[in-house]
Amino acid sequence: GDHIYKMDIGHMVEYHLANDADVTIAAYPTPVEDGRRFGVLQVDADWRVTEFQEKPLDPKPIPGRPSHCLASMGNYVFTVAALMRMLEEDAARTDSEHDFGKDVLPRALAEGQRLFAYDFARNPIPGQEGPNTYWRDVGTLDSYWEANMDLVAVSPEFDLYNEAWPLRTSAEFSAPAKFVHEEEGRRGQAFDSLLAGGVIVSGATLRRSLAFRRVRVHSYALVESSVLFDNVEVGRHAVVRNAIIDKNVSVPAGEEIGVDLERDRARGLTVTESGLVTVPKGYRFE
Numbered sequence: 057g058d059h060i061y062k063m064d065i066g067h068m069v070e071y072h073l074a075n076d077a078d079v080t081i082a083a084y085p086t087p088v089e090d091g092r093r094f095g096v097l098q099v100d101a102d103w104r105v106t107e108f109q110e111k112p113l114d115p116k117p118i119p120g121r122p123s124h125c126l127a128s129m130g131n132y133v134f135t136v137a138a139l140m141r142m143l144e145e146d147a148a149r150t151d152s153e154h155d156f157g158k159d160v161l162p163r164a165l166a167e168g169q170r171l172f173a174y175d176f177a178r179n180p181i182p183g184q185e186g187p188n189t190y191w192r193d194v195g196t197l198d199s200y201w202e203a204n205m206d207l208v209a210v211s212p213e214f215d216l217y218n219e220a221w222p223l224r225t226s227a228e229f230s231a232p233a234k235f236v237h238e239e240e241g242r243r244g245q246a247f248d249s250l251l252a253g254g255v256i257v258s259g260a261t262l263r264r265s266l267a268f269r270r271v272r273v274h275s276y277a278l279v280e281s282s283v284l285f286d287n288v289e290v291g292r293h294a295v296v297r298n299a300i301i302d303k304n305v306s307v308p309a310g311e312e313i314g315v316d317l318e319r320d321r322a323r324g325l326t327v328t329e330s331g332l333v334t335v336p337k338g339y340r341f342e
Contacts, residue, residue, distance in 0.1 A: 059129065060203050060214065061191040062181050062221060068174050069133055075172045078138035079164060081105065082131035083173040084191050085124040091115030093193065095128035095157045097173050105171035110157040128157065129176060129191060138169065183220025190214045198330050201300055204283045208248045208264050216250075230254040230269060242275050260290070274309070282314070285337075302337035311341060 063082070072080040083097055096115040098107035108128075109115065115125040134142075142160050146152050152159045165171050177187040190213045194200040206212055216223060230253035235244035237259035246262040252269045259275030265282045273279060273290045282299045290296060291309035298314045307313065313320065314333045321327050323342070326334040 058195040059191065059193055061129075061176075062184075062188065062214070063131070063176070063179050064181065067179050068131070071174050072133040072135075072172070075102075075104075076170065077133075077172040078135050078169040079161065079171045080133040080174050081161070081171065082129040082176050083126045084129055084176045085118060085121070086127035088115050088117055088123060088125050091125040091127055093195070095130075095161070097126045097128055099126065099173045103173045103175065105165060105173055108157075108162050108165050108171075110155075110162065126173065130157075132156070133174075138164075181218075181221050183218045184215065196328075197300065197326070197334055198328050198332055201283065201298075201332050204266050205264065205281065207266065208250055210248070228253065228269060233257070233267075237275065298331055299333040299335065301335040302339070304338050305335050306341075308341050 068080060068082060081097065086094065092111055092113060092115060094111065096109040096112055097105050098116060100106055107116070117123065117125050142164055146154055146160050146163070149159075161171065176191060177189050179188045181188050192199060192203045192206070194203050206214055207216065232253060233251040233255040235246070235257045237244050242259040243261070244257040244259050246257055246265070248264045249262045250266045251257070251262075252267060252271070254270040255267045256272050258273065260273040260277040260279070262273065262279045263281070265279050265284065267273070267284045268288075269286045271284045271286070271288050271290075274292045274294075276292050277290045277294045277296075279290060279296045280298070282296050282301065284290070284296075284301050285303040287304045288301050289306045291307055291311065293310045294307050295312045295315055296307065301307070301313070313325075313335065314331070317327050317331055317333070320333050
């Protein structure tokens, strides 16, 4: 998937059962200009779905809130019998693309089945104060980078340190992160950053960045607002700025990434309109 959020699925299932719904769709208020990338719902006072638009060019706003529309998060709860019936009917249609948003759900709504929207902000997360409002679609390079930068905030909305709601991820036993050298101009240091196990910052500086497992940043290098994946090595005096560097890339000594965007484009690196530079897995600098 390409969405990042926290959710207690059990709470949504309870809502589904309480409404005797055939389908329940998790929904989130989204700026109208972003609604073109999602399914957009219209609901009545009981949050029963009355209309479903799949990635519309002109999304209908929420009544009384013209700047936002109600976007489908792509999370569904189905009653088993209803799901089987919808899939069997859709599979038999030659005019269907066999897509939930384009075919299955609009047809179910047209047939009068009970579709309800679930207000994602009502989803309770233990250990978290206030409403659950963090949901990011990371289907673009810029949105993926922005979601990573969210994590290095002083008080991130998507909190990795909430022990009452831990995140389960792959476990790897590795040495702790290490900072070496302490002299003027050559001090291993990191500010507003996240570092995984096995990272070594050797007389270099990281600011507002994420370094994944076994990253090595050598003396006098500077990394700012960047994401470095596993086994990335940044050479001495190198500068990396506003970049995503995929696994197993060695940035040569003195190299600059994200400083001269035209040069980055000329050597085949992807540069977004916002100026984010991406270096593909295993890329070799000439």
